[in-house]
Amino acid sequence: MRIAFASGKGGTGKTTVAVNVAYILQQCGADVQLLDCDVEEPNAHLFLPHRIERTIPATVKRPVAAEDRCTGCGVCADYCEFNAITVFKNTVIVFPELCHSCGVCVWFCPEKIITETERPIGVMEGGTARGIRFLQGRLNIGEVMAPAMIRQVKGMAQAAAITLIDCPPGNSCSLIEAVRDTDLVILVSEPTPFGLYDLSLTIASLKELGLPAGVVVNRCDIGNDELYLFCRRENIPILAEIPHDRRIAESYSRGGLISEDLPDYQGLFASLWQNALALIEGKNGHPPAVRGGRAA
Amino acid sequence: MKIAVTAQNHGWTELLDSRFGRAVCFVIVDGETKEWQAVENQQNRQATQGAGIQAARTIIDAGAEVLVSGNVGPKAFRVLQAASVRMFRTDPAAQKTVADAVTAWERGELAEIRAATVESHTARSTELEKAS
Secondary structure: OEEEEEOOOOOOOHHHHHHHHHHHHHHOOOOEEEEEOOOOOOOHHHOOOOEEEEEEEEEEEEEEEOHHHOOOOOHHHHHOOOOOEEEEOOEEEEOHHHOOOOOHHHHHOOOOOEEEEEEEEEEEEEEEEOOEEEEEEEEOOOOOOHHHHHHHHHHHOOOOOEEEEEOOOOOOHHHHHHHOOOOEEEEEEOOOHHHHHHHHHHHHHHHHHOOOEEEEEEOOOOOOOHHHHHHHHHOOOEEEEEOOOHHHHHHHHOOOOHHHHOHHHHHHHHHHHHHHHHHHHOOOOOOOOOOOOOOO | OEEEEEEOOOOOOOEEOOOOOOOOEEEEEEOOOOOEEEEEOHHHHOOOOOHHHHHHHHHHHOOEEEEEEOOOOHHHHHHHHHOOOEEEEOOOOOOOEHHHHHHHHHOOOOEEOOOOOOOOOOOOOOOOOOOO
16 A cells, blocks of 8 residues: 655645654554655655665666767757757767656667666665664755656565655656555645645646545644635545644654654544545545546 | 847847847847848747757757857857857847847957856756767
8 A cells, every 4th residue: 555645835744744654553563664755855764763774876867979970960859858968060968967868869869879878866765764664765966857766766665565655845747756656645734825725736636647635734723714615625535633733843843753752642643544544445435535537 | 150149039120038048039140241030949938948958059050150148058058169159148238139239249349158147947967078
């Protein structure tokens, strides 16, 4: 079972919810694995002190042209959707940072002088944190190929009964890559206009992907009720509500786990998980709300 | 010698476009005869990335040896430099039209661009080298 934690808006508590769910599942003896796919700034490790047991380089392919045999026809540049390769006379210039490694230049070069070489984009770090198997992607600073990194982190994941995926914020390619092939997306939001606006964009993306979703309302006692009205209208179930509690902020600031530091919250995360399972199974009057969108 | 000038429309008296990669069009002027010919840049304007790279290729293919524009980004600069295209910067306060820009260039009034004048709009270059 693969469950993603996403949000749209950043800073709503994706990681907080993901690590606490991982913790209570592990406490119950579940075989759980956490993938930190927020590869531009992985931070789940701050809450799950762990030892890195394996470091695997992440690379993408980039083209290399044998210029001495280039006729300057420019087919590679014409076909490159990303303007990552350009040709004039018989000079070939590659911009690896723009290349999406699609291989179209290699395929179409009439002289067959373009080959591919590996370009490092970051590292994947795996280990165990309090019985939770942990894997994170760490993209190099200045690198933009986050989706390629996320794909590799998901590909490197071990088989586990439950895989939890901490997603990047936003609704761009990175988010799509992180939620792809999951059974449920848990959207952590806050009841503010900003939280709602970004949530509505994420819900629209998930509909396109045909993925079921449920919402966790964090800092539920601030803001207004627009988020709740939206969820009712869209038939998106609320899985849990986390209050705006100073003790949570204090625990978080120390890098603590709420469900460990504040045992009175264990029930909240357990019930969140039960509601998530019910949503996946389509039980308890919660039909998978977002499912049925157009096939991607 | 052909001079490429970034412009907002096709013509000798049209307004300059301060952008290079996403300029509306390039007016390619023959330095001796002052005959001009406009090259559209529509496709690059809509590119999600690398507009400057393609724009550079466009003016190189048009035979330009000099570019006169408001700004040149790092990737376009790299391509133009590799193709030995000399780049000159217009002053929006002094030159308004293609004609103004060409005249100012002829009089040697325009500063030569020796490094990118603006930051990259997309990816930072993490690997600066020519494909080999």
